[in-house]
Every structure is written in C-alpha cells, then in structure tokens.
Amino acid sequence: MDKQKYYESLASKWVGGTISDEEKEVFSKWFSEIPDQDIVLHPSYAESEEQLKLRIFNQVKARLGKPHMETKATISSFAAWRNIAAAITVIFASTLLIYFYKTDTENDSFATIVPGGSRATLVLSDGKEVLLDSINVGAKVYDGNVMIQKDENGHLTYSFVNDEGSELVYNTINTPAGGEYRVTLPDGSKVWLNSLSSFKYPLKFAGNRREVILHYGEAYFEVAKHTDDKTRIPFRVYTDNQMVDVLGTQFNINTYDSKKIKTSLVEGSIIVGVKSSSNSYPLSPGQQAQLNRKNGTISLESVNLDGIVAWKEGYFYFQDASLPTILEEFSRWYDIKVEYKNSVQEYQFMGKIPRSTELETAMEVLKTTGVNFEIKDKKLIVY
Incomplete structure (x- = not known):
C-alpha cells in the first residue's frame, strides 16, 4: 500500500472508531509534522456529527492528494447550533479530537453548573465584610479616610479622601470557588485574583517598602513604579x-x-527568596521559580507563558495536562467536587477553552476521548 492510501486508511479507521492505539500514534505523528494552518469547517458542514466526521475524512483525503498544502494537527469545528458563542480549538496528544460546541443542554443536571465570574468578598480593616458582586458599579465603600469604589469594569479602585492618619491598616479580598476579581492598589498596581484566593494589602503604603500578602490561591501582578523623593x-x-x-x-x-x-516572570525582573534562608534567585522573563514547600529549596525552569497567564485572559490552557489536572481546574472554576469511580487513563491533553464555556460543553471535549461522567448535586462523577 502506498503512503497516500495508507494514511487515508488510517483516517477512515479513525472516523469509524476502529483505529488501534499504535495506528493512532502513527497517524497523529504524521499529521502533527505538517506545517501550520488550521482546517476550518464552516457551520453548514456540521449538520450532524456523522456528516462532520465525513467532511473531516474528506479533508484528510484532499490533503493527502496535495502534499504541499499547509495544515496543522488541529481541527477547528463549528457546530451549526443557534446562538453560537465561541469556537474552541483543541489538540489531543494521541489522536485527533473533534469538538462539538452546542448551547442546547442535553443533560438537565448541567443546567445549574455555570462558569465562574467576578465574585469576591472584601474584608475591611474593622472586619466588616462586603460582598463585591452584590454592589452596583459606582458604589462607594469607606474605610477610614480611604474611598473604595467599583468602577465601570467591575474592578476595585482606591483613593484617599484626605491624608490624615498614618496607621497602617489592611483590607483583604477573598475569592470563592467560581470567583475571580481585580483590584487596583493605592499605588496604582493592579492585581488579578483567581478562584479560591486570599490577598491582603494595606490601604496606604508607608515608608520605604510596599508589602502585600498572598495567603493562598493564584494572583497576577502588574506592579506600578513608585518613587519617593526620586528613589x-x-x-x-x-x-x-x-x-x-x-x-x-x-x-x-x-x-x-x-x-x-x-x-513566573512575564515582564521586567523579580528576585525570589525564602524567608528562612538568605538565598535569593533573580528571574528573567519566561522563567519560573518553584519553591519546594517541604525543604525550602528553589529551582528555576523555563515555561510557556501562554499557559501561565491564560486564566487572566479568560481561558483554560492545557499543555500535556493529565485528566486530574484539568478536572482540578474545573472544580475550582465551576465550584464542583470531582469523584473518580475507577482508575484514570493517563491521557495527555493540549488545548485552549474559554472560561466562559458551560461545564457541559467543556466536558464534551473530554467525552470524545473516552471519558464518561455524570453529575449529581454539584459532584462530577468520572468513570
């Protein structure tokens, strides 16, 4: 069998569900070595799953007949369902992954599982709590001589009513599961908080240092340059x-x-150190410092920044991620618990999914790889 007919037969087996693991690996390797360019399927192609598979198979056949055409190991498919909200490109490491995006809900149990959003609780210096997602844009909260306001983008900003008082007092923002928030600190620095995070900061930076505390969770910092007498x-x-x-x-x-x-450093320079040690490590953009919690040692490595900052930009981004890693992120963002009924196959996933995607749609991505699931009382049960 010549090369063209061989890969055509593998494509046929893949569409028909009869391809072996070894053949998947061979086909995936061949397909991944073809240069960049997405295969784009128009919504009218996707009237049904079977028709979509057939179209993809025909695309593969066409490319086999045109060896110089540029392609990529990614299939972007748009299902012809009303109110199309997004298109998701997903790569599956050991095979081609077809993604069917639907806004119609087939499983009513998913109806109550919605994506996270801008939700957080602000703890004032006197311990009073303010539920930030319940107050209107423009609403003002006062903490001593500081005015806290929710701007038109739903973010928190600080300004001073006057300069009276030198006492160092703090606010804390706590984000729940399914929550995220952004705050502009008194010095103009911006901080984005991911789900299940707690961040403490002073209402006014005093002296020759600006100090804040990330108790737990994840935060992205955009630090403003701040000077005092040109220092x-x-x-x-x-x-x-x-x-x-x-x-x-x-x-x-x-x-x-x-x-x-x-x-992880995105831009500029930082120095990472350990409180219990005098050792410190300067980072360059694209580097990540990993602090071992057990022994206090720090190691440095280069990382893909797209994956690091994806949550801030509104995406899940997976690169050679295991199923437990993916579902751990889902559990924080959709505020669900995950239970495994049996051992999990060691799939490695790559892909990018909008965090605005409903849970059912996100899970359909995994379902096409053989992951079965059901949901009961906000618990995702994986088989």
Whole structure:
C-alpha cells in the first residue's frame, strides 16, 4: 500500500472508531509534522456529527492528494447550533479530537453548573465584610479616610479622601470557588485574583517598602513604579515561606500545588527568596521559580507563558495536562467536587477553552476521548 492510501486508511479507521492505539500514534505523528494552518469547517458542514466526521475524512483525503498544502494537527469545528458563542480549538496528544460546541443542554443536571465570574468578598480593616458582586458599579465603600469604589469594569479602585492618619491598616479580598476579581492598589498596581484566593494589602503604603500578602490561591501582578523623593520604592509579595521583591514588572504566583509555589516572570525582573534562608534567585522573563514547600529549596525552569497567564485572559490552557489536572481546574472554576469511580487513563491533553464555556460543553471535549461522567448535586462523577 502506498503512503497516500495508507494514511487515508488510517483516517477512515479513525472516523469509524476502529483505529488501534499504535495506528493512532502513527497517524497523529504524521499529521502533527505538517506545517501550520488550521482546517476550518464552516457551520453548514456540521449538520450532524456523522456528516462532520465525513467532511473531516474528506479533508484528510484532499490533503493527502496535495502534499504541499499547509495544515496543522488541529481541527477547528463549528457546530451549526443557534446562538453560537465561541469556537474552541483543541489538540489531543494521541489522536485527533473533534469538538462539538452546542448551547442546547442535553443533560438537565448541567443546567445549574455555570462558569465562574467576578465574585469576591472584601474584608475591611474593622472586619466588616462586603460582598463585591452584590454592589452596583459606582458604589462607594469607606474605610477610614480611604474611598473604595467599583468602577465601570467591575474592578476595585482606591483613593484617599484626605491624608490624615498614618496607621497602617489592611483590607483583604477573598475569592470563592467560581470567583475571580481585580483590584487596583493605592499605588496604582493592579492585581488579578483567581478562584479560591486570599490577598491582603494595606490601604496606604508607608515608608520605604510596599508589602502585600498572598495567603493562598493564584494572583497576577502588574506592579506600578513608585518613587519617593526620586528613589524607587520596592514592592514585596509574601506567600507562605516565600518572598518576591519587585521594582516594576508583571508576574504570576500560583500556590494551588500543595508541594510547590510557582512564581513566573512575564515582564521586567523579580528576585525570589525564602524567608528562612538568605538565598535569593533573580528571574528573567519566561522563567519560573518553584519553591519546594517541604525543604525550602528553589529551582528555576523555563515555561510557556501562554499557559501561565491564560486564566487572566479568560481561558483554560492545557499543555500535556493529565485528566486530574484539568478536572482540578474545573472544580475550582465551576465550584464542583470531582469523584473518580475507577482508575484514570493517563491521557495527555493540549488545548485552549474559554472560561466562559458551560461545564457541559467543556466536558464534551473530554467525552470524545473516552471519558464518561455524570453529575449529581454539584459532584462530577468520572468513570
């Protein structure tokens, strides 16, 4: 059998569901080595799943007959369902993954599982709590001589009513599962908080240092340059046993992992250190410092920044991610519990999905790879 007919037969087996794991690997390797360009299927092609599969198979046949046409190991498919909200491109490491995007809900149990959003609780210096997603845009809250306001984008901003008082007082923002929030600090620095995060900061930075605390969770920082008599005032972030010194830069800190704290530099420069040690490690853009919680050591490695900042930009981004890793992110964002009924196959996933996607749609991506599931009382049961 010549090369063209061989890969055509593999495509046919893949569409028909009879392809073996070894053949999947061969076909995927061949398909992934073809240069960049998406295969785009118009919505009218996708009147049914079977028709879509047939169209994809025909696309593969056409490309086999035109070896110089540029393609990519990605299939972008748009299902012809009303109110199309988004198109999702997904890559599955060991086969081609077809994604069917539907806004009609086939499983009523998913109807109550909606994506997370801008939700957080503000704890004032006197302990009073303000549910931020329940107050209107433009609403003002006062904490001493500081006015806290929700702007037109739903973000929190601070301004001083007067300069009276020098006492250092703090606010804390807590985001729940299914929540995220952005706050502009008194010095103009911006902080984005992911789900299940707690961040503490002073209402007014005083002295020669700006210090804040990320108790837990994940936060993205865009630190403003701040001067006092033409001298730059450093910015420091404390997390557990770690401290990060900054002058003016953008970086991400992730403390979700029980074994490591991961600090990734996007722009500028930072120095990562350990409270219990004099050792410190300067980072360059694209590097990540990983603090071992058990022994306090820090290691550095290069990372894909697209995956690091995706949550801030409104996406899930998976690169060689295991199923438990993906479902852990889903559990935080959709505020659900995950239960495994049996052992999980060691699939490796790659892909990018909008965080605005409903849970049912996100799970359909995994279902096409053989993952079965049901949901009961906000518990996702995986088979």
